[in-house]
Amino acid sequence: MTSPATSRATTTAPGAELPGTTRLAVTKGHGTQNDFVLVDDRAGALDLTPALVRALADRRAGIGGDGVIRVAPGNSLPEGAAALADEPAARWFMDYRNGDGSVAEMCGNGVRVFAAYLERLGAWDPAAGELALGTRAGVRRVRRVDAPDGAAAAWYAVDMGPWALPGGPEAAAAGQDAEVLVAGIEIARPALTVDVGNPHTVLALADDAELARADLTRAPAVTPVPPFGTNVELVVPLGEDTAPDGTLVGRVRMRVHERGVGETRSCGTGACAAALAVRAWAGPQAPDVWVVDVPGGSVQVRVLPDGHVELAGPAVLVAEVDVDLAALVA
Numbered sequence: 083m084t085s086p087a088t089s090r091a092t093t094t095a096p097g098a099e100l101p102g103t104t105r106l107a108v109t110k111g112h113g114t115q116n117d118f119v120l121v122d123d124r125a126g127a128l129d130l131t132p133a134l135v136r137a138l139a140d141r142r143a144g145i146g147g148d149g150v151i152r153v154a155p156g157n158s159l160p161e162g163a164a165a166l167a168d169e170p171a172a173r174w175f176m177d178y179r180n181g182d183g184s185v186a187e188m189c190g191n192g193v194r195v196f197a198a199y200l201e202r203l204g205a206w207d208p209a210a211g212e213l214a215l216g217t218r219a220g221v222r223r224v225r226r227v228d229a230p231d232g233a234a235a236a237w238y239a240v241d242m243g244p245w246a247l248p249g250g251p252e253a254a255a256a257g258q259d260a261e262v263l264v265a266g267i268e269i270a271r272p273a274l275t276v277d278v279g280n281p282h283t284v285l286a287l288a289d290d291a292e293l294a295r296a297d298l299t300r301a302p303a304v305t306p307v308p309p310f311g312t313n314v315e316l317v318v319p320l321g322e323d324t325a326p327d328g329t330l331v332g333r334v335r336m337r338v339h340e341r342g343v344g345e346t347r348s349c350g351t352g353a354c355a356a357a358l359a360v361r362a363w364a365g366p367q368a369p370d371v372w373v374v375d376v377p378g379g380s381v382q383v384r385v386l387p388d389g390h391v392e393l394a395g396p397a398v399l400v401a402e403v404d405v406d407l408a409a410l411v412a
C-alpha cells in the first residue's frame with residue numbers, strides 16, 4: 083500500500099474557509115468492533131481539530147468511528163517527546179481522540195489497530211521485535227501473538243502499563259469507592275474506580291438479564307463525580323475455568339459507556355479495568371488471567387507480576403478512504 087503521506091493536506095477546522103479541495107487519506111479499523119478512523123500523519127503536518135475529529139467520526143455525514151487516531155511522529159507533541167524521552171527507539175505517538183473531539187490518555191483497542199497499520203505499511207516488523215509507541219499515558223509496547231484457534235484476524239498483545247485503584251487499600255478492601263446509577267437498573271450500585279492510564283468506574287450486575295436491561299443511551303450517574311469524567315463498565319462475573327496448561331482463567335461479560343463516546347461494542351482499557359475490579363472483588367486467590375466478553379467479541383487480560391496489565395486481542399483494518407475535506411463539512 084502506498085503511504086498516504088504524499089496525499090496529506092494541511093487542514094483547518096471544518097466549517098472554516100478551506101483552501102480549495104483538500105483531501106485526506108484515512109484508514110478505517112477496529113478492535114473487537116471498537117472502531118476508529120486512523121489518520122496517517124507521520125509527517126506531523128495535520129492540524130487535527132476537535133471539529134475535524136467530530137466530522138470524521140460522524141457515522142452519517144463522515145467516515146464513522148468511536149474515535150480518531152492520528153499516527154504522529156514521536157516528537158510532534160510535547161507529551162510525545164516526553165513520553166518517548168526514555169524510549170529513543172520509538173518513533174511514533176498515538177494521538178487518540180474520542181468521537182466527541184475530546185482527548186483521552188489511552189485507547190487499548192486503538193493501540194492494536196495502530197500497530198496493525200504500521201505493520202501493513204512495513205514501518206514495523208513484528209519479527210524484528212516489539213513496537214514501542216508513545217501515548218498520553220506513557221510508552222506502550224506491542225507484539226504480535228498467536229490468535230486463539232479459528233480467529234480470522236491478527237492478534238496483538240499490549241503492555242498497558244501500570245494500573246491502580248485510586249481509592250487505595252480502603253477501596254480494595256471495601257471493593258468500592260463510588261456509586262453508579264444506571265438507567266434501567268432500579269437502584270444505584272457500588273462501584274470501584276480503576277486507573278489504567280485513563281479513568282474507569284466498574285460496577286457488577288447480577289446476571290445477563292440485568293446487564294441487558296441497562297440503558298446506556300445515557301451516561302450513568304457516578305458519585306462522587308469524577309473530576310475528569312470516567313468510562314463506566316457494567317460487568318457480570320462468569321466464574322473461573324482451568325486452561326489446558328493448568329492456568330486458572332477468570333471470565334467476565336461486560337458492557338461499557340465510554341467517556342466522550344457513549345456505549346461502544348468494546349473498550350480495551352475498560353476490559354482491563356473490568357478484569358482488575360472483578361479480580362479485586364474475588365480476593366487473593368483470584369486468577370491473573372481473564373477473558374472479557376464484550377458485545378464486539380472477546381479480549382484477554384493478564385495481570386503481570388511487575389504491576390502492569392497486558393491486553394491481547396484482534397485488530398482489523400477494514401478500508402482505506404480518500405476523504406474530501408470540503409465535502410466533510412457539507
Ligand SMILES: N[C@H](CCC[C@H](N)C(=O)O)C(=O)O
Nearest residue numbers: 186189190191280341350351
Ligand atoms: N473513551 C476513553 C478512550 C478510549 C478507550 C477505549 N476505546 C479503549 O479501547 O481503551 C476515554 O475517554 O478514556
